[in-house]
Amino acid sequence: MLLSIFLCIARCATESAGIGGFVTFGFDYKGSKQKLLTSLSIIVKTPPPQNSNVDSTVVQPTGYWIVATPTHHELVVSVKAPEGVIIEPQTHFIQYPFQSNIDFKIVGFSAIGQISTAQPDGSLIKVLSPLTVEVTNGKDITLTSTTSDGTYNIGPLPPGEYTVSLK
Numbered sequence: 001m002l003l004s005i006f007l008c009i010a011r012c013a014t015e016s017a018g019i020g021g022f023v024t025f026g027f028d029y030k031g032s033k034q035k036l037l038t039s040l041s042i043i044v045k046t047p048p049p050q051n052s053n054v055d056s057t058v059v060q061p062t063g064y065w066i067v068a069t070p071t072h073h074e075l076v077v078s079v080k081a082p083e084g085v086i087i088e089p090q091t092h093f094i095q096y097p098f099q100s101n102i103d104f105k106i107v108g109f110s111a112i113g114q115i116s117t118a119q120p121d122g123s124l125i126k127v128l129s130p131l132t133v134e135v136t137n138g139k140d141i142t143l144t145s146t147t148s149d150g151t152y153n154i155g156p157l158p159p160g161e162y163t164v165s166l167k
Contacts, residue, residue: 020066021102034061041080086156108156132167
């Protein structure tokens with residue numbers, strides 16, 4: 001009898017604790033890990049077509065996050081990150097019972113930009129035709145094309161210094 005009460009208490013405590021996991025780094029990041037981790041938010045929603053917000057939380061400096069146990073039985077969990085931070089997987093689809101950590105990994109960063117041309121009066125005009133953008137760190141070369149509004153996004157890139165040029 002005492003054992004079954006203990007098991008119920010342990011199970012009930014686990015169920016009411018919430019869902020959570022970790023955000024980790026998939027590479028040797030030299031910057032402030034705590035600053036980057038606390039810039040991330042975990043977003044919990046119901047699956048499509050509802051996409052209703054259920055809960056959200058900021059990732060702790062240790063990479064750990066937790067939200068209260070939701071009443072929904074199917075959820076979509078994702079990470080909202082600053083532009084250029086690449087996280088895998090982008091989302092987790094989970095179902096009740098929620099029994100394991102829901103983990104994410106920062107796998108790198110993107111080189112993001114927009115190509116413009118300077119006019120004689122000093123104003124800038126977006127380049128509307130596609131151009132090839134090359135990003136290199138001296139060893140590796142990555143190519144992409146600009147979109148119709150002149151923007152580009154290349155990544156994930158390993159940490160380091162890069163040169164961006166047009167080809």
